[in-house]
Amino acid sequence: MTEPLVQVRGLKVHFPIRKGLILARQTGTVRAVDGVDLDIEAGRTLGLVGESGCGKSTLGRAMLRLAPVTEGSVVFDGTDVATLEREALRSMRQNMQMVFQDPLASLNPRQSVETILTEPLRAHGIAYDSSRVRELLELVGLPSAAAQKYPHEFSGGQRQRIGIARAIALEPRFVIADEPVSALDVSIQAQVLNLLEDLQQELGLTYLVIAHDLAVVRHVADDVAVMYLGGIVEQAASDDLYSTPMHPYTKALMSAVPVPDPRVEETRERIILQGDLPSPANPPSGCRFHSRCPFRQETRCDDERPELVEVRPGHTVACHWVEEINSGQIRPHELTPDTVVQLEGHS
Amino acid sequence: MTGAHDQPLLSVRDLSVRFGLKGQRQVAAVDEVSLDIWPGQHVALVGESGSGKSVTSLAVMGLLPDRGVEVGGEVLYRGEDLLTKSPKEMAGLRGSEIAMVFQDPMTSLNPVITVGVQLTEVLLRHLQVSKAEARERAVELLGRVGIPDPARRLREYPHQLSGGMRQRVLIAIALACEPKLLIADEPTTALDVTIQAQVLEVLKDLVADTDAALLMITHDLGVVAGLCDDVNVMYSGRIVESTNRNRLFANPRHPYTGGLLASIPRLDSPRGAPLTPIPGSPTQTLPWTSACAFAPRCGNRVEACTERAPALEATGDRDLRCFNPLADADLTGAAR
Amino acid sequence: MTIPLPPSGAGTDPLLTTADDAPGVSLWRAAWRRLRRNPTAIVGAVIVAAFILVALLAPLLTPYEPGSARWSGQVTPTSVPGPSPEHLLGLDRFGSDLFTQLVYGARQSLVYGVVATAIGLTAGTALGTLAGGAASVGGRIGGWVDNAVMRLVDIMLSVPSLLLAVSIAAVLGQNPYAVMIAIGVAQVPIFARLLRGSMLSQGRSDYVLAAEALGLRKRRIVMGHVLPNSLGPTVVQATLNLAVAIIEVAALSFLGLGQPDPAVAEWGRMLVAAQDRFEAAPQLALLPGGAIAITALGFTLFGEALREALDPRSRR
Numbered sequence: 001m002t003e004p005l006v007q008v009r010g011l012k013v014h015f016p017i018r019k020g021l022i023l024a025r026q027t028g029t030v031r032a033v034d035g036v037d038l039d040i041e042a043g044r045t046l047g048l049v050g051e052s053g054c055g056k057s058t059l060g061r062a063m064l065r066l067a068p069v070t071e072g073s074v075v076f077d078g079t080d081v082a083t084l085e086r087e088a089l090r091s092m093r094q095n096m097q098m099v100f101q102d103p104l105a106s107l108n109p110r111q112s113v114e115t116i117l118t119e120p121l122r123a124h125g126i127a128y129d130s131s132r133v134r135e136l137l138e139l140v141g142l143p144s145a146a147a148q149k150y151p152h153e154f155s156g157g158q159r160q161r162i163g164i165a166r167a168i169a170l171e172p173r174f175v176i177a178d179e180p181v182s183a184l185d186v187s188i189q190a191q192v193l194n195l196l197e198d199l200q201q202e203l204g205l206t207y208l209v210i211a212h213d214l215a216v217v218r219h220v221a222d223d224v225a226v227m228y229l230g231g232i233v234e235q236a237a238s239d240d241l242y243s244t245p246m247h248p249y250t251k252a253l254m255s256a257v258p259v260p261d262p263r264v265e266e267t268r269e270r271i272i273l274q275g276d277l278p279s280p281a282n283p284p285s286g287c288r289f290h291s292r293c294p295f296r297q298e299t300r301c302d303d304e305r306p307e308l309v310e311v312r313p314g315h316t317v318a319c320h321w322v323e324e325i326n327s328g329q330i331r332p333h334e335l336t337p338d339t340v341v342q343l344e345g346h347s
Numbered sequence: 348m349t350g351a352h353d354q355p356l357l358s359v360r361d362l363s364v365r366f367g368l369k370g371q372r373q374v375a376a377v378d379e380v381s382l383d384i385w386p387g388q389h390v391a392l393v394g395e396s397g398s399g400k401s402v403t404s405l406a407v408m409g410l411l412p413d414r415g416v417e418v419g420g421e422v423l424y425r426g427e428d429l430l431t432k433s434p435k436e437m438a439g440l441r442g443s444e445i446a447m448v449f450q451d452p453m454t455s456l457n458p459v460i461t462v463g464v465q466l467t468e469v470l471l472r473h474l475q476v477s478k479a480e481a482r483e484r485a486v487e488l489l490g491r492v493g494i495p496d497p498a499r500r501l502r503e504y505p506h507q508l509s510g511g512m513r514q515r516v517l518i519a520i521a522l523a524c525e526p527k528l529l530i531a532d533e534p535t536t537a538l539d540v541t542i543q544a545q546v547l548e549v550l551k552d553l554v555a556d557t558d559a560a561l562l563m564i565t566h567d568l569g570v571v572a573g574l575c576d577d578v579n580v581m582y583s584g585r586i587v588e589s590t591n592r593n594r595l596f597a598n599p600r601h602p603y604t605g606g607l608l609a610s611i612p613r614l615d616s617p618r619g620a621p622l623t624p625i626p627g628s629p630t631q632t633l634p635w636t637s638a639c640a641f642a643p644r645c646g647n648r649v650e651a652c653t654e655r656a657p658a659l660e661a662t663g664d665r666d667l668r669c670f671n672p673l674a675d676a677d678l679t680g681a682a683r
Numbered sequence: 684m685t686i687p688l689p690p691s692g693a694g695t696d697p698l699l700t701t702a703d704d705a706p707g708v709s710l711w712r713a714a715w716r717r718l719r720r721n722p723t724a725i726v727g728a729v730i731v732a733a734f735i736l737v738a739l740l741a742p743l744l745t746p747y748e749p750g751s752a753r754w755s756g757q758v759t760p761t762s763v764p765g766p767s768p769e770h771l772l773g774l775d776r777f778g779s780d781l782f783t784q785l786v787y788g789a790r791q792s793l794v795y796g797v798v799a800t801a802i803g804l805t806a807g808t809a810l811g812t813l814a815g816g817a818a819s820v821g822g823r824i825g826g827w828v829d830n831a832v833m834r835l836v837d838i839m840l841s842v843p844s845l846l847l848a849v850s851i852a853a854v855l856g857q858n859p860y861a862v863m864i865a866i867g868v869a870q871v872p873i874f875a876r877l878l879r880g881s882m883l884s885q886g887r888s889d890y891v892l893a894a895e896a897l898g899l900r901k902r903r904i905v906m907g908h909v910l911p912n913s914l915g916p917t918v919v920q921a922t923l924n925l926a927v928a929i930i931e932v933a934a935l936s937f938l939g940l941g942q943p944d945p946a947v948a949e950w951g952r953m954l955v956a957a958q959d960r961f962e963a964a965p966q967l968a969l970l971p972g973g974a975i976a977i978t979a980l981g982f983t984l985f986g987e988a989l990r991e992a993l994d995p996r997s998r999r
Contacts, residue, residue, distance in 0.1 A: 061892075
């Protein structure tokens with residue numbers, strides 16, 4: 001067993017809620033990421049899945065120090081990124097890059113593609129010539145004439161290719177792709193997903209792919225972590241997780257994804273969750289999911305936060321009753337929208 | 348229900364929508380679109396951005412601007428052409444007979460008026476009810492779309508609700524007067540999966556309860572698979588394939604439909620199963636007037652595709668606009 | 684079910700590869716194209732160009748010297764000579780050629796307006812960049828810097844601009860620079876707040892985050908990414924402010940704070956002089972008044988067209 005390339009331990013990102021203009025008082029805390037452990041092995045892809053507001057993007061950003069780390073460590077190849085100071089951090093960024101969700105917003109509209117691709121090289125004092133730009137464009141499947149053009153002259157899929165080319169310009173070892181295809185047209189998404197996979201093969205990249213779309217993650221990830229309200233609730237190898245989801249939230253999430261096949265849609269069992277994601281400024285006590293969980297029990301769930309426990313080799317779940325639920329001892333019960341509100345109310 | 352089933356509830360005939368002021372070059376956003384919706388039927392209009400699916404729905408609702416838009420063809424609602432109706436007549440129909448749910452629940456609700464007022468407003472306008480009755484019915488409606496504590500929610504403003512709640516409110520408003528036809532334009536696109544599942548469930552139940560017909564406008568074939576009877580696939584302003592959902596998903600024959608299905612990542616396919624993308628982008632089209640718009644991206648292209656315009660033709664079990672469709676799996680017996 | 688691949692690889696399909704090797708069109712250039720096609724911009728540009736040309740070529744346009752009062756003998760308390768073959772627009776009340784006064788007045792307005800706006804723009808941009816840059820990438824200390832700068836600007840803004848101008852002019856005495864500085868300083872808060880605001884919103888965009896992720900230095904992020912994308916509204920505002928400055932120059936002159944040398948022609952002072960002869964010779968007030976209004980209109984039209992052209996949402 002080799003040491004993972006990226007090791008996240010106890011990572012917390014808390015944003016203070018401040019009131020008042022000059023003498024600001026802290027009136028609350030948004031616990032966007034609240035104690036996350038992750039291991040990503042070199043050359044593999046970890047998929048991070050969750051709904052909007054669960055903190056998955058903040059987690060990704062914090063790992064690159066683009067969001068402030070409140071507590072915990074992010075060890076990349078032996079170096080704790082979370083505590084690096086200015087210049088050390090800046091030079092560390094060569095190794096870890098990011099692909100953004102909205103390709104148009106993430107490209108400076110006033111820079112030509114050539115400038116976009118060479119700017120990071122200049123910033124790190126790396127020598128280059130025009131062949132490097134051509135090479136990068138070729139890697140992402142764009143013609144070399146693209147170098148002289150500006151972002152607004154491309155289609156959405158092409159822009160995302162430019163964003164990817166920029167991310168790999170510094171030859172990083174680790175790339176975080178935050179919702180890399182969700183802003184793209186359906187027929188384009190597969191192109192970009194395939195490109196990401198090809199680049200991984202060719203350049204030996206390690207990925208963290210953050211997405212709300214479980215089907216997308218299914219296709220690119222070797223391992224998958226499911227996040228709910230600032231914490232990881234389940235993590236396993238992709239095949240394992242998709243064939244036997246164990247955490248009630250994972251089960252519900254998977255059953256909610258529509259499958260483009262009427263035969264599947266008509267026969268499969270659905271768990272419809274009630275209520276909305278609670279606010280990370282005021283998360284429910286105990287298990288964060290208890291207010292919406294159809295398997296909630298009277299004991300433990302409301303007052304004791306479950307730890308991630310290895311239930312099967314390589315398959316960890318944060319649920320007090322995982323064994324009982326998956327052996328069928330605990331049956332799901334009806335939840336109405338009102339009970340959800342009630343449960344969140346006394347947190 | 349007297350003889351209501353003899354004719355389609357809504358029959359769109361050869362609809363075209365052209366943008367551009369007189370004298371300028373006009374752009375056909377929608378052309379040759381025909382579709383029928385029978386009472387209680389669920390019909391999908393599927394396409395990517397720019398395919399003209401939303402413009403079609405706006406044309407049916409009479410919500411396109413007057414200036415710079417030319418609408419042709421017929422939109423027959425119970426045999427009457429909506430395109431010839433006055434704005435006043437249309438306003439009377441909207442909400443009571445035909446209702447619409449939009450993608451973005453935040454911008455479709457008035458931010459400075461409480462949810463309750465917006466909901467009772469519709470009831471007071473279209474139904475002969477008193478204020479108190481309208482309020483009572485509003486509470487009931489919010490309860491039915493799964494909003495907890497509906498009486499309190501009525502006094503709240505749209506920004507106080509979550510995205511899923513707002514979309515439920517919109518569905519409640521749309522179905523308040525039990526319309527015969529509901530047009531839903533990407534109703535769940537802005538929502539998370541679990542919330543999408545909730546909202547789709549509510550939509551499905553309510554439409555079934557009120558016996559309304561549904562025109563579902565979406566880019567998501569997954570949503571269509573679980574909800575709709577008939578599916579129309581649009582590309583660059585025209586319908587390219589139109590058939591029953593089971594046939595479409597099991598045996599897509601237009602290369603665009605087939606390409607879409609092959610390129611979508613599916614939850615139930617194994618890791619590593621390759622995705623076959625459609626090359627190019629939806630903006631790379633040829634003009635329908637002289638060629639097939641999809642030809643540049645098509646793997647089944649033959650010479651005719653770039654030389655003349657394919658017509659939508661009834662071929663066996665479906666309508667198809669293609670010179671060289673994918674093989675009919677039922678005839679060739681090919682294993683999928 | 685198998686979906687056949689396109690006949691040739693996607694990259695080589697002639698229908699998909701656009702044979703377009705032309706260099707791209709930058710946003711500034713695209714804006715320039717939109718500007719050229721906008722009739723409002725043309726009208727504004729023609730007025731502004733005419734104004735600048737008149738100011739530059741003043742000596743060539745008239746055979747007389749300004750403020751010479753050579754024909755003061757012809758002016759009586761009850762009448763001012765009107766147009767004549769020698770004097771296109773007649774004389775002013777001091778006996779100078781009115782056309783000459785107007786033409787040379789354009790020079791004053793141009794110089795005062797441009798210098799005043801340049802002062803406001805330079806100082807405002809500097810303060811705005813400092814505050815906006817500090818706030819968008821400076822972290823906690825940056826927040827303090829931003830706060831300090833903006834409170835200073837708030838103080839400047841809380842004094843009405845004309846009052847500020849009058850006070851500065853009063854301190855510096857009646858000299859031409861006082862007016863320029865006064866008007867310029869009054870403009871500083873406008874530019875500073877505008878630029879800071881748009882820098883803050885640009886600072887939150889993904890490409891700035893991307894630049895940080897790439898390891899660009901903060902200075903480079905501010906100067907190379909945030910600032911260039913925030914300048915549009917400031918450029919528009921500068922054009923619009925030229926119009927305001929020209930009117931304020933006239934207003935300050937009208938109040939007696941402007942150019943002290945009576946020999947120098949100035950539109951605002953021409954208005955003052957015309958006051959007590961308005962009934963006898965209304966042209967003395969109407970012509971400089973009209974010149975001020977038309978010039979201001981020209982800059983305003985051009986500024987509005989520029990605003991539209993720089994807005995990427997507008998398609999023309």
